[in-house]
Amino acid sequence: MSIPRQCALLGLNRSSLFYTPHEPMSKAPAFDEAIMARIDSWHTRCPYLGSRKLVTRLQEDGVQVCRKTVRRLMQKMGIYAVYPKPNLSKRNFKEAIVPYLLRNYTAAFPNQVWSIDITYIPMPHGHMYLTAIIDWHSRRIVGHHLSDSLEVSNVVQAVRETVEKYGIPAIINSDQGSQFTSKEYKELLRSYGIRQSMDGRSRWADNIMIERWFRSLKTEQLYPNEYHTPRELRQLINQYVDDYNGIRPHEALGYEVPDKLYFNHFAA
Template identity: 25%
Template sequence: MRFAKEELKEYPVSEVCKVLGVSKSNYYKERKRTEKEEKEEEKAVVQSFAENHGRYGRIRIRKELQRKGIEISEYRISNILRKNGLKAKCGRRRKWRKEKKDAPQYLEENLIKKKFEVVQPNYLWCSDITELRCHGTKVYVCGIIDVATRRIVGWSIAKTQTQKLVQDAFRMAVGRNPKRPENAVYHSDRGCQYTAKKTKELVESHGFRKSMSRPGKPNDNQPIESFWRTLECEMDDIRSLRFEEAARTIVNFIEMYYNADRLHSGINYMSPNDFFSL
């Protein structure tokens, strides 16, 4: 009926009914039902877009609606979004954070070499620091992502990027995940926070092997870099917030949205928490 409505609307109803092999009464009944369905579909798409604060495009909206038993094409979703003037937020290329190289350095080889096809939870963690801006100051966030489940297992937030920032995030991660496989890997760049002696000792004391990216190669740490693109796209609105409120906004995004609800393409469009629970 949607085809008939869109493609045959220039033709008389009697001719359309003849082509479709239906009576006029059934045609109008079906057309009314189709219009109702279209309104319900439009409402569902707009609602999904709003509930995810403009973060979902046509692919994720379709996946979310499928989980609710609503089948609708990406093409139809695109048309609805366009009709309502809705455009999803999109990630942008990250500005590469220059690594600070202070002596002494405890450098490690790259153990993973971009091999991110990991299936065992907590076997490979990737960590990095990103810089955001809020009212009157900078915000530094250290995050640790579990590559197998895409969960952010540890994080810390501060006004300065110190060893403590990295170490606090790591302590959170190991505290939340006491069960870990042997020979687990903790990967990072070569910034001074990661090459520090105390950081090395902390990581190794929990049974992790330390791995580091090649100098100036952010793609060696792709899983956490991908997360930062998502986070930074979402955090434009914290520029007007003071540090404490900005920090709460970031924590809420990580814990209540990204880990708990956001559908991730790398784990079959499930949320990290749901995938971890399988």
């Protein structure tokens, strides 16, 4: 029944009826976190799913959610469907985009090319973000940094710590995310003399090496195990990085482990 009709039946003047504000739902943040956890699970399993198909999957899981909400949360998480499409990246500042330098490129030795990216990790109460850096030649994870935000400072810190520990690479590749087009990040690479490379427009596979590692981390370590605090999450990640680098054979390396290929080159 319309508001004017209700007023007429009650004998009230329509202009005297005002909206009574309500407090936001106290469960809204927790509800968003639960949805983001499900989105992350589906995105890790099927990274090609866009917001429309994710809505369908979530509704099949019993989560009643609209596409607008899914798109908002995907943006908050910093993820998108990884398949070629005309409008893959919005270029707010064209001067900040740099060319992709690695087409048909093969890294012949360690520290020649690194890839860097950020992934969302759900927590029981909230979420975290992991920045990771992988060496192209050895597939070794040379650096990673866990934080509770997508601030540029976290990416800058990850690069600084990795360079201090393992030296300066020739090239670092990333996607066209705002952290990697920022003035702080670009100036940091310039100060080290590192050449910056970015995924080409509509070329999601250009940074696939680090994307695959994120998927392995989540499916092999994070989803099967429980963690309740950032400290416990950090321990799980550190353990997985150590195992991945030191004892897990890699098919692309002729079933050698990344540590052996990385450090043997410098020993030779």
